Amino acid sequence: MPRECLAKLRSGTPAIMPSMLLCDFANLGAEVRAMEDAGARGLHLDVMDGQFVDNFTYGMTIVRAVRSVTNLPLDIHLMMVEPEKYLGDFADAGADILTIHTEAVEDPKPLLKAIRERNVGAGLALNPTTPLEQIADALPLCDLVLAMSVHPGAGGQSFNPVALEKLSSLKDQVAKEVLLEVDGGVNNTTAAACGLAGAHLLVVGSAIFRHDPSEYRAKLEELTQLAASKLAASNL
Numbered sequence: 001m002p003r004e005c006l007a008k009l010r011s012g013t014p015a016i017m018p019s020m021l022l023c024d025f026a027n028l029g030a031e032v033r034a035m036e037d038a039g040a041r042g043l044h045l046d047v048m049d050g051q052f053v054d055n056f057t058y059g060m061t062i063v064r065a066v067r068s069v070t071n072l073p074l075d076i077h078l079m080m081v082e083p084e085k086y087l088g089d090f091a092d093a094g095a096d097i098l099t100i101h102t103e104a105v106e107d108p109k110p111l112l113k114a115i116r117e118r119n120v121g122a123g124l125a126l127n128p129t130t131p132l133e134q135i136a137d138a139l140p141l142c143d144l145v146l147a148m149s150v151h152p153g154a155g156g157q158s159f160n161p162v163a164l165e166k167l168s169s170l171k172d173q174v175a176k177e178v179l180l181e182v183d184g185g186v187n188n189t190t191a192a193a194c195g196l197a198g199a200h201l202l203v204v205g206s207a208i209f210r211h212d213p214s215e216y217r218a219k220l221e222e223l224t225q226l227a228a229s230k231l232a233a234s235n236l
């Protein structure tokens with residue numbers, strides 16, 4: 001499944017990945033189904049441990065709960081220290097992609113290999129302040145590279161265009177199968193520039209979840225069209 005699901009996410013128009021961080025957790029199953037009904041091609045789940053980032057969210061229990069109500073690809077963003085302790089648990093809970101942060105580990109390469117060995121897509125994220133050079137030797141082991149466009153830890157922040165430069169450089173550095181993802185502050189103003197820079201996956205939280213579920217489909221379609229338009233934005 002992961003190889004197939006990675007290829008599916010990469011084909012066609014860029015995919016908007018709703019960040020469930022900002023959903024209504026009192027109605028998690030309904031939110032997941034609403035996203036599926038609205039046409040989402042995958043879901044992004046933010047695991048925060050209160051150490052790598054100040055915020056604390058959830059762990060594998062929620063990933064397993066989401067998996068129990070959907071077959072959509074689950075893209076798990078591990079904002080945590082010592083991710084190696086939990087890779088097996090998250091894989092067993094139903095992850096299709098597990099993304100670790102380069103800043104959280106001494107050497108991401110053994111972890112990326114361990115993720116792939118579990119037949120899960122291996123992702124590597126870097127913060128806005130982390131230079132691309134820091135992950136250059138790990139790129140051949142990545143199925144996904146996530147350029148953060150905000151400092152991780154919270155939704156609703158402003159987009160940092162430094163991510164666009166990284167995506168543009170990554171396009172020339174990674175194999176064609178590798179997914180390029182951007183996360184943070186993606187909205188109607190920034191989505192087109194993300195598509196133009198080469199993002200296949202655009203993680204979106206507040207620009208979707210601040211709306212009523214009846215508007216999810218329209219928001220996803222609007223953002224997909226913008227990302228696919230690849231128009232340069234002059235106001236970022």
Ligand SMILES: O=C(CO)[C@H](O)[C@H](O)COP(=O)(O)O
Binds near residue numbers: 153156157185207
């Ligand atoms: O990883 C994240 C924060 O660390 C979130 O996925 C991201 O911030 C999404 O929210 P928004 O679209 O509102 O910025």
